[in-house]
Amino acid sequence: MRPEPVPTPATRLEATGIEAGYGSLRVLWGVDLQVGKGETIVLLGANGAGKTTFLKALLGLVRVTSGTIRFDGENLTRMRTDQRVRRGLAFMSEIAVFQALSIEENIRIGAQTLDVRRARARADELYAIFPVLKEKRRAAASSLSGGQRKMLGIAKALAADPQLLIMDEPSAGLSPLFVREVVKTLSDLRTHGLSLLIAEQNVSFLDIADRVFVLEGGRIGFAGLVSDLRRNDALARAYFGLK
Amino acid sequence: MLAYTLFAGILFGLYFSLVGLGLNLVFGVMRIVNLAHGDFLMLGAYLAFWLYTLSEVNPVAVIPLAFALFVLIGLPLYYILVPRLLAANDPEMLSIILFFGLSQVIEALAGIVFGRSERSIPGGELGRALAGFVNLFPGAKMESGPVEIFGQTFPAAWVVAGLASLLAVLCLYVYLYRTRLGALTRAVMADREEALSTGIDTHRVSAIAFAIGIALAAIGGVFAPFMLGSITPAMGVEATVTSFAVIVIGSLGNPLGTVLGGIVYGVSYMLMQSYLSSWANLLPYLLLIAILLVRPSGLLGRQVRLA
Numbered sequence: 001m002r003p004e005p006v007p008t009p010a011t012r013l014e015a016t017g018i019e020a021g022y023g024s025l026r027v028l029w030g031v032d033l034q035v036g037k038g039e040t041i042v043l044l045g046a047n048g049a050g051k052t053t054f055l056k057a058l059l060g061l062v063r064v065t066s067g068t069i070r071f072d073g074e075n076l077t078r079m080r081t082d083q084r085v086r087r088g089l090a091f092m093s094e095i096a097v098f099q100a101l102s103i104e105e106n107i108r109i110g111a112q113t114l115d116v117r118r119a120r121a122r123a124d125e126l127y128a129i130f131p132v133l134k135e136k137r138r139a140a141a142s143s144l145s146g147g148q149r150k151m152l153g154i155a156k157a158l159a160a161d162p163q164l165l166i167m168d169e170p171s172a173g174l175s176p177l178f179v180r181e182v183v184k185t186l187s188d189l190r191t192h193g194l195s196l197l198i199a200e201q202n203v204s205f206l207d208i209a210d211r212v213f214v215l216e217g218g219r220i221g222f223a224g225l226v227s228d229l230r231r232n233d234a235l236a237r238a239y240f241g242l243k
Numbered sequence: 244m245l246a247y248t249l250f251a252g253i254l255f256g257l258y259f260s261l262v263g264l265g266l267n268l269v270f271g272v273m274r275i276v277n278l279a280h281g282d283f284l285m286l287g288a289y290l291a292f293w294l295y296t297l298s299e300v301n302p303v304a305v306i307p308l309a310f311a312l313f314v315l316i317g318l319p320l321y322y323i324l325v326p327r328l329l330a331a332n333d334p335e336m337l338s339i340i341l342f343f344g345l346s347q348v349i350e351a352l353a354g355i356v357f358g359r360s361e362r363s364i365p366g367g368e369l370g371r372a373l374a375g376f377v378n379l380f381p382g383a384k385m386e387s388g389p390v391e392i393f394g395q396t397f398p399a400a401w402v403v404a405g406l407a408s409l410l411a412v413l414c415l416y417v418y419l420y421r422t423r424l425g426a427l428t429r430a431v432m433a434d435r436e437e438a439l440s441t442g443i444d445t446h447r448v449s450a451i452a453f454a455i456g457i458a459l460a461a462i463g464g465v466f467a468p469f470m471l472g473s474i475t476p477a478m479g480v481e482a483t484v485t486s487f488a489v490i491v492i493g494s495l496g497n498p499l500g501t502v503l504g505g506i507v508y509g510v511s512y513m514l515m516q517s518y519l520s521s522w523a524n525l526l527p528y529l530l531l532i533a534i535l536l537v538r539p540s541g542l543l544g545r546q547v548r549l550a
Contacts, residue, residue, distance in 0.1 A: 059440055085442025093440055098433040101426070109430050112423070113442055160442065 011070075012037045012164055012195045013058070013089075018067035020057040027053040029218045030067070033197075035164060040186075040196040042205050042226075045215035051199035052094075054215065055168050058197075059091050060084055071164070086113050090162035094172045096153025099142040103133050106141055106152055110159030119159070126155045129188075147178030154185060164195040171202040179204050247395045248517045249510060254397065254405035256509025258470050260502045261408035262463040262482060263489035264415060265456035271432045271496040272452040275328060275338035281482030282349040283313060283457040287464025288474045289353065292362045302364060302465050303372040306407065313461040317454030325453060326446055346479060353476035361473035369469055370399030400469035411462060412502055418455075419498070428452055432496070460486075488527035492534050494541035503542055 013035040021027040027050045035041050045051045056062040058069060060081040069076045076084050085091075090110075097106050107126060111119035127134035130151050136144070141152055150170055157165055170186075171179045179202060186196060187208045198205050206212060206226050214222035214235060222228075222235055230236055266280040287309050294300040294308075328334050328341060367387060374387040389396045419425040427448050431438045439445050463482075468474055471482065485508070493504025511530060515523040534541065 056440075061436065061440055080444075081439050082442045082444045090442075091440045093437060095434065095437055098430050098437060100433045101429060105426050105429075108423075109426055109438075109441060109443070112427060116423075156441070 010037045011035070012039070012072060013197070014068075014070040015054075015058060016068045016070075018054065018057055018069070019065045020053055020062050020067075021065070022053075022062070026065075027218050028057065031215070031218070031220055033213055033220065033223075035195050035197050036210075037163075038190070038193045038195060039210045040190055040208050041198070042209040042212045043197065043199040043215060044201065044203075044206075044212060045199070046201065049215040050218040051215055052168055053218075055091065055166050055197070055199055058166060059089065085160065085162075088163035090157040090160060090165050092153045092157040092165065092167045092170065094168050096170075097141040097149055097156060099149075100140065102138055102140055103144070103152055104137040106156045107133075107137075107159050110156035111161075113160045122159055122161055126158060129185075130155050145178075146173050146175075147181055150174060150178070150182055151185065154182075154189075158189070158194075162194070164197065165189075167196070167198045169200055169202075170198065171200060171204065176204075183208060244517065246393070248513045250392065250395055251397060251401065252510030252513035253506060254401045254509070255470065255512055256506030257405040257408040257412075257502075258401075258463070258466060258505070259485065259489050259508050259512075260505030261404075261411050261459065261466075263486040263493075263501045263505060264412065264498060265459035265463075266483075266486045267490040267493070267496065267501045268415070268452055268459070268498045269456040270490070271498055272428060273325060273329065273334075273338075273449050274435075274496075275325065275334055276342065276487075277453075277456065278339060278342040278483055279346040279349055279479070280342075280457070280460050280486055281484075282346045282353075282479035283460040284464040284467060284482045284486075285353060285474070285476060285479040286349070287313065287461030288467040288478070289357055289362070289464075290461065291465040292364055292468065292474055295364050295368065301368055301372050302468075303369065303403065303407070305465050306462055309461040309465055310458045313458035314454040317457045318450050320457075321450040321453040322446075325449065329449075346483070350476050350479055357476060359475065359477075361475050362468070363473045364468045366398060366400050366469055368400075369403040369466075373399050373403050398469075400466075404466040404470050407462070407466065408505075411459060412499070415455075415459070415498060424448070424451065484527050488531045490541075491531055492542060494543035497541075497543060500541060500543040507542065 011034050015031060015033045018028050018031040019026060031054055043051055053062055057064050060079060064077055071087055071089060074087065076087065098109065107123050108119060111122050114122060132148060133152055133155055141149060144152060170182050174182065183204050190196065190208065209226050211224065212226050212229050213220055222232065262284065266277055269275065269277045290309055291302045291305045294305050295302060324341065328338055331337050370387040374385045377383050377385040388399065390399050390402045419429055427443050430443060431445050431448050435445060467478070471478065489504040489508045490501050492507050493502065494500030508530065512523065512526055515526050
């Protein structure tokens, strides 16, 4: 069940006119996107549309050549990635975890911005949400199944107790069963007031979206409610086969 | 004869592990090749030589000083050289050129400052340090001189160098696997971009690893007069080649794999010295070629290369 859209939440993240790319190749052409407090945004787009580049630009992993990124009113555009993370952004990449390290170490590394006592308490909270990780906490992350690895990726990203979790294709490499499990986990997390920005091709994540943005060729082609997207015949057919 | 050779090979192997350890740590964390590694070893050797010559400081006492001094040199050197290198398209290749240049500069400056004559420290100094340490224990009475182990007699310098190297490896293990900063270091080794996106200050972690890397080389240098022969400004090149052979044999990018590489190298070295001494200088090159042809990922393989 899709929850009722949040009416007009206070803005947590505001990206305005973002242009970015790799060397002389420009990938993003003036992207505008906002995420409200406690809001879940799904950023849809085909391969090569610029989703990952946009997320990396938000984190400072790709240099923004034009535009502004504000988080809780503060301008992050020229800030280092570790400083953005300290301010409450968290990123879960497609890889999501350090495979060579143990589950416990992954979570500890995710919590490295917290002091030792708080990091330990946070790990206990996360083990309560993901009991399977507690059982296997001394095992290498590489020993986990694909779905469990995503759960660890989420736990690692949440370890620093962020305000905004940015996720790059959490469904990548997962069977439909595990995708449903990830969607359910994220749905549960929303109740804790966490803001989510999920870049995806998989429409299953629309079930938990308050709003959706569609990225086409590095530009925002659609921004609005999921119900509006479903009513847009061209977009629904072209991208998701919703009709 | 064979038992002596094998045991001496293990002592030398432990020392060669120390020689290669820093190079492998730097490569593992930054994926850059520090071709000036051997030159930092040479500088460590000169530090020990001058402190002994001017103030009769025992080389063992130089170890903490060498470590602290070269960490202090390594931190700013990292920020001057490496961040720009890592931002390049092919940092690995560029690092070879850059650090080769740095190696030449260090060697030339050392030649100007220290001269080209061969220098050495009397071998008995490490034996005195070992006897002094052992005699600290109640009831112990040890003369400084050769050490007998399992019926074989070895120069005390070899034993002290082997033990100190083992201690350095253990300290690095504790750092990497038992400290918070060590876990962050292994995360950067495993996946630099993932580490960055997790919020790790990868330059801070890398700078510390770089500084520890060259400080370990300098400690290796303190023992160089007893293990590698006389000190000259040109000794750095050979030390770098030896280090490179050791880490390629073990596992490139896995610091603890260096121990295996060092022991294989050390035992091979002593076997060559005992039975085919005129070929011994060819050993690093022969082992490098052989391992690259037969098992390019090193004896421990790719699985352990990442962390």
